[in-house]
Amino acid sequence: MTMRNRTSELFLGVASGLLLGLMTAGSAIADDPEEAEVGVEADVEDAIVIGGSIPMTGVFAFAGLQFNDGFRDFVQWINEEHGGVQGRKFRYVGQDTGYDPDQSVGVFRRITSREDVHFYFGDSTAFSQTINSALNRQDILMTGASFASELNNPEEYPLQFLLGPDYSEQVGVLLEYIANEDPGARVAFVYSDTEFGRDPINASVERAEDLGLTVAETIVTPPGAADISSAALEHRRARPDYTIFHGYILSPIPDFIERSRQMGMETRFMGTYYTMDQGIIDEMGDAADGFMGVMPYRYYYDEEADDYPIMRTIREMNDEYRATTYIQAWLVGMLLKEIVNATLEAGDELTGTNMRRALDSLEDIDTGGVIGVPVTFRGNSIPVGRIYRADVEAGRMVPVSDWIDLTEE
């Protein structure tokens, strides 16, 4: 046997041993879910199971890892401090999807075939759309990371809800603010050519016109584009007073802002939820100063955070800054706590339909300060948000408006 053959055989031996071993161990675990030790409180019977397709790797991992921590901490808090809801404890089972919708569906199937899942968290719009019929069939209530306007439709998505304003409503909050501060201002939309980016644009152009604003330009950039020079020139020609970015996390916003500043433009830049985390200050530095955007939740360091029980708990459990996506997971927990409570009080089983009915019956839900006002669902969303501004000197986002509720018109 030659050296090469021996190495080859060794590799094959190790590879097949690894896979076979995992398969055996895995099937043993699958037979005995008690052993699966997923999430905390694995031994609790009758637990309320939160399943999750969580993007712990891939492009959305920055949020997925925060969701994962948030769910873990919420479950620990509610079980230890409150003994669950009406004596029923919670259990969280989340697995990695790599932010790939096919894998997200696989994880959903994997978790739901091993556990009696009561509530689910999805990681993308594509997943929310794909899994919708399975949710209806298996009668499971779900929310997720997506704020797609498409999902804000209780008839088509009866067992799903959003964790704040949908993307059109987020831009709506921004436009409302602009219309109040600077009536008749010129607004430009810069968005990525993705499902995420295109989502609010048509509705927002109409809304801007309704509010008496002038839409100076809508500029689309290719997905993942590094070179935005032509978009920047288009932007310069439009000379907007306000520029709203949507469909990005960070790149190419810093480059865009820098070019606009170099060209001497005096436009105020704004963003939507996923752009508005601390990253924009930490990574852009001085260029981020004055960047504004809509945020449906309080930041970790909010000045009033300690006045509200859940924000206080979050701060007690975490010495250092936690991202807004971590707080978003806590909001899921708080809403679920109320939903479960209302369902059990009505004497109903925790099925998706019953839990949805309970959600619809709830008014002025107290989120423990995560959202600054008591919330009531409208359709599938909570159309409330607040405008924050990046204060680079202070190194944080500071609120510049009160909580804006789009239903109060």
Next chain:
Amino acid sequence: MRIGSPKETYAADESLFRTRTQWVWFGILLLSLALYPFVANLYWLFLACLICINIISATGLNILTGYTGQVSLGQAAFMGVGAYTVAWLDNNATTPFILNLLAAGVMTTLVGLVAGLPSLRVKGLYLAIATIAASFILQFVFINWESVTRGTRGINIQPPQLFGMEFDNPDTFYWLVVPVTVLMVILAANLFRTRVGRAFIAVRDRDISASVLGINLPLYKLMSFAIASFYAGIAGGFYAYFFGSINPESFPLLMSIFFLAAIIVGGLGTILGSILGAVFMTLTPELLRYGVDVLEPFVQDASALLSPVRTLVFGLLIVGFLLFEPHGLAEIWRRVRRFFHLWPFRN
């Protein structure tokens, strides 16, 4: 050569299964496939359906790339054409699902023929780039032809129905996708018993020699593109029905690379390679999840910490196969079979 298989006639030489043992094994395989839904849970049935869809597409790509030597990075986009055809028909016509699926195959064949035109002038990496271009053009169409595709919002597809039954879950869908997969794999295997298939191989091995032998290169290259696209179309149609919702981001370039990797890992130019490659590429990341489960009791917050390791191990396994087994999993399978031919009488 196999003992006890003298191949006394041309038919015997060409046959897919040469011995009774092979027929028995094939029967056992079919029986296992039929029994599988009764023992597997929804998760494993979901994986089985996904593997079948990937096998169909990988088989198509292997006909084009493995057998005919035309490198293509457009397989995912072709699947998209099939998926959108099914979606459009499902939403705008009352045609039965089988017809929709066939229409997906035919429509994708037509698109594949056009996308294959550059193969008449270029080959190798240049052709790969040309197929990427086709892929981008199709992606652009998926996003912007809103009246048909609903653009980036995506489009929903109702589950297929047959004889009043709704195939809306992996446990029922399995009965649709598995027979079609078996059929399509057998068709592909049979293709290489015909002049067409042999011509494909001749084109791959040396196109000039093939041309000298009287093989019409443009015709056969386009035919190969057409067949590969038909397979992609059917796979895409199943994909649309299976997931019930598609959008332009459902068929990224990365998915084409996935299929190319599947046939390379499985074995270029072998039907078995397409199957093994698709199984490996779909199943390995899922099996590695069990690794995370196994370590969960010992590592706090294992899902978050070990998920990147899972991706890394998957990558290393692929690199390992390319390094140590360049002929793919099909070659390992052949070695295992050779070993057992004379076992236990061979040391």
